[in-house]
Amino acid sequence: MDNANSRRFAPLVIERVLDLGGQLEALVRVSEPRYVRTSAYADLPAAVFARYPGIVRHRCDCGSARGIEAELRDTETPHLLEHVALELMVLDGAPRTLSGRTSWDFNRDGRGVFRVTLDYEDAELTFRQPELAQRALQQGLAAVNEFLGS
Numbered sequence: 001m002d003n004a005n006s007r008r009f010a011p012l013v014i015e016r017v018l019d020l021g022g023q024l025e026a027l028v029r030v031s032e033p034r035y036v037r038t039s040a041y042a043d044l045p046a047a048v049f050a051r052y053p054g055i056v057r058h059r060c061d062c063g064s065a066r067g068i069e070a071e072l073r074d075t076e077t078p079h080l081l082e083h084v085a086l087e088l089m090v091l092d093g094a095p096r097t098l099s100g101r102t103s104w105d106f107n108r109d110g111r112g113v114f115r116v117t118l119d120y121e122d123a124e125l126t127f128r129q130p131e132l133a134q135r136a137l138q139q140g141l142a143a144v145n146e147f148l149g150s
């Protein structure tokens with residue numbers, strides 16, 4: 001059994017968070033290849049939607065014509081983290097117009113390292129809360145790690 005062993009690792013690790021002005025950018029490392037895609041976890045999307053039902057209202061720029069639920073059933077786990085963190089921000093009072101993005105360049109950042117950005121201010125500057133985005137990232141990380149670990 002490698003279960004006891006694997007418990008020592010967090011599936012996703014935030015290595016650093018940069019403030020890009022208007023948005024935070026988190027460098028997220030996927031600790032092992034088996035944690036890269038949500039499709040490896042049959043029960044994961046349903047559990048996420050049950051806990052954060054508002055996610056079904058998200059739009060996703062990754063362009064899945066299948067819609068957000070289908071997208072998150074088969075995507076990179078840092079992308080799931082992005083949507084969980086955005087939803088946590090909304091639950092904390094942020095407007096639904098805020099958006100996020102998940103990208104990667106393994107040549108630049110290293111294998112398994114993703115960049116997750118979250119807006120922390122809206123276009124009208126009526127909302128501006130970097131610390132709320134920071135908290136949502138950390139809480140989202142804990143939630144996704146819990147989902148991946150169970």
Ligand SMILES: [Zn+2]
Binds near residue numbers: 060061062083
């Ligand atoms: Zn998305």
